[in-house]
Amino acid sequence: MTDAPLFGTVTLIGIGLIGSSIARALRQVPLAGRVIAADRSEAVIARVRERGFADEATTDMAAAVKDADLVIACVPVGAMGAVAEIIGPHLKPGCIVSDVGSTKGSIVAQMAPHMPPGVHLIPAHPVAGTEHSGPDSGFPELFHGRWCILTPVPDTDPVAIETLSAFWQGLGSKVEVMAPDHHDLVLAITSHVPHLIAYNIVGTASDLEKVTESEVIKFSAGGFRDFTRIAASDPTMWRDVFLHNKEAVLEVLGRFTEDLIALQRNIRWGQGDQLFDLFTRTRAIRRSIIDQRQDTADPDFGRNRK
Amino acid sequence: MTDAPLFGTVTLIGIGLIGSSIARALRQVPLAGRVIAADRSEAVIARVRERGFADEATTDMAAAVKDADLVIACVPVGAMGAVAEIIGPHLKPGCIVSDVGSTKGSIVAQMAPHMPPGVHLIPAHPVAGTEHSGPDSGFPELFHGRWCILTPVPDTDPVAIETLSAFWQGLGSKVEVMAPDHHDLVLAITSHVPHLIAYNIVGTASDLEKVTESEVIKFSAGGFRDFTRIAASDPTMWRDVFLHNKEAVLEVLGRFTEDLIALQRNIRWGQGDQLFDLFTRTRAIRRSIIDQRQDTADPDFGRNRK
Numbered sequence: 001m002t003d004a005p006l007f008g009t010v011t012l013i014g015i016g017l018i019g020s021s022i023a024r025a026l027r028q029v030p031l032a033g034r035v036i037a038a039d040r041s042e043a044v045i046a047r048v049r050e051r052g053f054a055d056e057a058t059t060d061m062a063a064a065v066k067d068a069d070l071v072i073a074c075v076p077v078g079a080m081g082a083v084a085e086i087i088g089p090h091l092k093p094g095c096i097v098s099d100v101g102s103t104k105g106s107i108v109a110q111m112a113p114h115m116p117p118g119v120h121l122i123p124a125h126p127v128a129g130t131e132h133s134g135p136d137s138g139f140p141e142l143f144h145g146r147w148c149i150l151t152p153v154p155d156t157d158p159v160a161i162e163t164l165s166a167f168w169q170g171l172g173s174k175v176e177v178m179a180p181d182h183h184d185l186v187l188a189i190t191s192h193v194p195h196l197i198a199y200n201i202v203g204t205a206s207d208l209e210k211v212t213e214s215e216v217i218k219f220s221a222g223g224f225r226d227f228t229r230i231a232a233s234d235p236t237m238w239r240d241v242f243l244h245n246k247e248a249v250l251e252v253l254g255r256f257t258e259d260l261i262a263l264q265r266n267i268r269w270g271q272g273d274q275l276f277d278l279f280t281r282t283r284a285i286r287r288s289i290i291d292q293r294q295d296t297a298d299p300d301f302g303r304n305r306k
Numbered sequence: 307m308t309d310a311p312l313f314g315t316v317t318l319i320g321i322g323l324i325g326s327s328i329a330r331a332l333r334q335v336p337l338a339g340r341v342i343a344a345d346r347s348e349a350v351i352a353r354v355r356e357r358g359f360a361d362e363a364t365t366d367m368a369a370a371v372k373d374a375d376l377v378i379a380c381v382p383v384g385a386m387g388a389v390a391e392i393i394g395p396h397l398k399p400g401c402i403v404s405d406v407g408s409t410k411g412s413i414v415a416q417m418a419p420h421m422p423p424g425v426h427l428i429p430a431h432p433v434a435g436t437e438h439s440g441p442d443s444g445f446p447e448l449f450h451g452r453w454c455i456l457t458p459v460p461d462t463d464p465v466a467i468e469t470l471s472a473f474w475q476g477l478g479s480k481v482e483v484m485a486p487d488h489h490d491l492v493l494a495i496t497s498h499v500p501h502l503i504a505y506n507i508v509g510t511a512s513d514l515e516k517v518t519e520s521e522v523i524k525f526s527a528g529g530f531r532d533f534t535r536i537a538a539s540d541p542t543m544w545r546d547v548f549l550h551n552k553e554a555v556l557e558v559l560g561r562f563t564e565d566l567i568a569l570q571r572n573i574r575w576g577q578g579d580q581l582f583d584l585f586t587r588t589r590a591i592r593r594s595i596i597d598q599r600q601d602t603a604d605p606d607f608g609r610n611r612k
Contacts, residue, residue, distance in 0.1 A: 102528070127528045130605035131592070137605065146527050176524070186521050189511050191528025196569060197503055198529070202588040204558070204565045205495050215492050217594045218482070221452050222408070222433045222497025223504070223536055225601045230529055232592035235585035242573045242581055253570055256510045257563065263506055264559055267548045275548055279541035282508040286437070286538035288523045295531045299436035299443065301607035 004033075006167055011036040011068040012054070013061055013083055015044050016234075017129060018100045019074035020138030022171065023053040028140050031170045038064035039135075047135045062090045070096045070167065072124075073111075077101040078240035081110035093118030096160050100126055102187060102237075104151040104180035106244035112153070120160035123180065125149045125187070126173060133234040144172035145293055151180040181248075188248035192241055193256055196249070198230040199238070310339075312473055317342040317374040318360070319367055319389055321350050322540075323435060324406045325380035326444030328477065329359040334446050337476045344370035345441075353441045368396045376402045376473065378430075379417075383407040384546035387416035399424030402466050406432055408493060408543075410457040410486035412550035418459070426466035429486065431455045431493070432479060439540040450478035451599055457486040487554075494554035498547055499562055502555070504536040505544070 010032035012019045019037070026032050037054035038061045039045050048057040058064050065071050065087045073083045080099060091097065097119055101107050107123040115121045128146040130137065148168040152161050165175045178186070205216045205224065216224065242249055266274045290297045316338035318325045325343070332338050343360035344367045345351050354363040364370050371377050371393045379389045386405060397403065403425055407413050413429040421427045434452035436443065454474040458467050471481045484492070511522045511530065522530065548555055572580045596603045 127525045129528075132605045147524055149525070182516075186517050186525055187528055189507075189514060189517055190522055190525040190530040194507060194529035194533055197507065197566065198532075199585055199588050200566045200569055201495075201500060201503065201562060202591055203584050204562045206587070206591060207565070208495060208558070208561065210488075211492050211495055213591070213594075216496055217591065217598055217600065218453050219433045219455070219492055219496040220595050220600050222435075222493060223500035224496040225595050226504075226532055226536060227500055228588070228592040228595055228601070229607060230532060231585075231588040233585075235582050235589070238585050239578045239581045243576055243578050246573055246576075249573060250570065252510070252514070253566075253573075255514065256507060257566065257570075259510045259513070260503065260506045260559075260563065263502060264556065264563075267552055267555060267559075270549055270552075272545045272549050275545045276541050278509050279505055279537075279539075279544050281512065282505050282534070282537040283541070285508055285512060285519070285523065286534040288519075289526050289531050289534055292523055294523065294526050295534070296609050299438045301535060301609055303602050303607055 006031045006163065006170065007069040008033045009036060009067045010034070010070045010072070011038060011064045013038045013064065013071065013073045013087070014075035015039045015048055015135045016074060017133050017137045018126065018142075019072075020048075020053065020135040021140065021142040022072065022074070023048070024138055025140040025143065025171045027053055029170050031167055032070075036064045036068065044135050051135070061086050065095075066090045066092065068092070068095055070098070070164070073097070073099040073101075076237045076240040077103050077106060077244045080107055081114075084111035084114035088114035088116060091116055091119045094120075096120045096122060096164055098122050098124045098164060100124060102191065102241045103245040104149075104183040108151075108153055108180050120157055121153070122156060122161060122164050123151045124164065124168070125151070125183065126168065127191070131229050131232045133237070141172065143168070146173055148173040148175050149183055150175060150177045151183050152177065153180070184245050184248040185251070188245060188252040192245055192249050193252045195230055195233065195238055196242065196253065197256070198227040201227050202231040312337045312469065312476065313375040314339045315342060315373045316340070316376045316378070317344060317370045319344045319370065319377065319379045319393070320381035321345045321354055321441045322380060323439050323443045324432065324448075325378075326354075326359065326441040327446065327448040328378065328380070329354070330444055331446040331449065331477045333359055335476050337473055338376075342370045342374065350441050357441070367392050371401075372396045372398065374398070374401055376404070376470075379403070379405040379407075382543045382546040383409050383412060383550045386413055387420075390417040390420035394420035394422060397422055397425045400426075402426045402428060402470055404428050404430045404470060406430060408497065408547045409551040410455075410489040414457070414459055414486050426463055427459070428462060428467060428470050429457045430470065430474070431457070431489065432474065433497070437535050437538040439543070447478065449474070452479055454479040454481050455489055456481060456483045457489050458483065459486070490551050490554040491557070494551060494558040498551055498555050499558045501536055501539065501544055502548065502559065503562070504533040507533050508537040
């Protein structure tokens with residue numbers, strides 16, 4: 001006697017780092033009776049078939065969703081509206097439609113208009129990833145211990161929210177529910193602005209006339225190399241994030257710049273105490289992140305582990 | 307028949323992350339006949355004796371250097387002048403005096419006036435470290451594959467430069483020689499400004515009224531956590547770096563801010579192509595850093611390694 005899986009058919013649209021990690025995880029955890037992988041790229045679909053991490057693989061998104069009990073769109077946030085428009089007419093009543101995008105207000109705006117009655121749209125964001133992209137970069141443990149944020153709109157069926165929560169918990173995640181706008185502000189500071197300043201400093205470094213690129217690379221272990229990891233993230237995905245979370249990013253960026261200019265002034269005027277105070281305060285946050293197992297305690301991220 | 311070690315007596319002043327890493331490495335590689343550890347803290351000296359990674363350990367810096375063939379000051383850059391003043395009168399002719407500070411123009415200015423004739427002052431900077439500090443955080447492989455930059459002033463004895471190069475190569479480093487001012491500019495972009503913006507964003511995050519600190523910590527895996535590692539570095543050391551490399555830091559910081567404001571404008575006006583172009587360009591630098599073995603190729607710095 002075995003329990004039925006949580007969902008009969010799960011369809012993943014977009015098989016990159018996140019989509020392929022979900023697919024791989026679903027091979028290990030019995031959350032789906034059947035997994036269908038859809039991607040607009042023939043090459044990606046061929047790769048999915050080769051690696052065998054879905055029961056079916058197709059470029060036909062409409063066909064892929066027609067029997068689905070759960071559809072998860074794993075495409076750049078700028079492409080979510082187009083996906084919703086294609087799949088909307090083919091969704092069956094009771095289906096849960098979700099996504100994995102890094103912005104949430106924009107997902108609601110793009111997808112909700114295309115959802116037929118009886119379909120539950122529950123935007124979601126697993127806060128997990130690496131700097132690599134594409135179907136070969138996924139791995140089933142990606143979501144272990146990471147948070148997945150659900151941002152249902154008012155009046156969403158609580159049972160559907162519960163079911164989607166159980167799905168992400170089954171993948172190893174912890175689940176939090178919040179409003180889309182609040183998500184967008186939280187992620188602006190914990191993810192979007194950090195990515196922007198990482199991209200920016202790598203750009204600044206490569207544009208300096210008095211320091212060669214070869215010097216930047218050689219001496220990157222002084223700190224710079226940490227930023228290059230994030231600045232190697234997928235350009236399409238990140239372009240879309242900034243265009244689709246403009247307001248919150250600009251708000252947080254304004255604060256960042258204001259604070260940075262205050263530090264600049266401290267340096268110019270030799271105000272060591274102010275610098276020391278900030279540098280002491282910031283240590284506590286690192287400690288909390290490690291205590292809450294959101295990062296490794298190993299020095300240097302464990303790079304020196306033998 | 308064994309070769310004599312490169313130096314008879316090596317004295318390390320300041321036994322934190324770097325000093326204790328050198329001491330530990332000298333237990334494995336025969337570069338010093340005798341290693342003397344000096345530190346102004348009784349507690350640190352007690353710890354050195356307990357761990358046994360020096361032949362002698364003392365709080366008396368003057369006594370510690372009197373027989374030394376090589377002295378390396380491993381203290382925050384703001385303390386280098388005071389160390390030089392104490393040890394200057396006790397140095398023997400032919401001794402090489404060096405350091406491991408992250409700024410170099412300031413080291414020359416602080417230490418050179420206290421060097422007696424016949425002593426070779428050769429400032430040095432091993433570009434290696436972790437976010438941890440203190441005598442227990444060192445390890446002998448810290449310098450493996452990392453660059454050590456020597457910044458001799460004009461007319462320094464070439465034989466002394468060669469000998470110090472051989473020492474660092476013996477510790478596993480690659481050695482580069484450059485002028486102190488150029489070092490300070492290169493490190494401003496590869497290390498100092500990256501640290502400043504890491505400290506700054508952690509400060510900004512903890513000051514936001516609309517996002518709680520608990521949210522920042524929970525969702526830090528979106529990118530923010532990477533910055534907290536660097537922002538957990540030693541506050542005294544980093545205060546001193548900014549105060550002692552003011553000019554170069556302010557120059558690079560000006561460029562960083564100018565570039566960031568251009569990105570901010572791109573976001574405000576929805577100029578996705580400019581964002582995409584930058585985000586594509588920055589990937590190449592990451593690749594070069596990995597190719598030159600200055601960082602791991604593992605996704606996410608290898609955090610997910612089992």
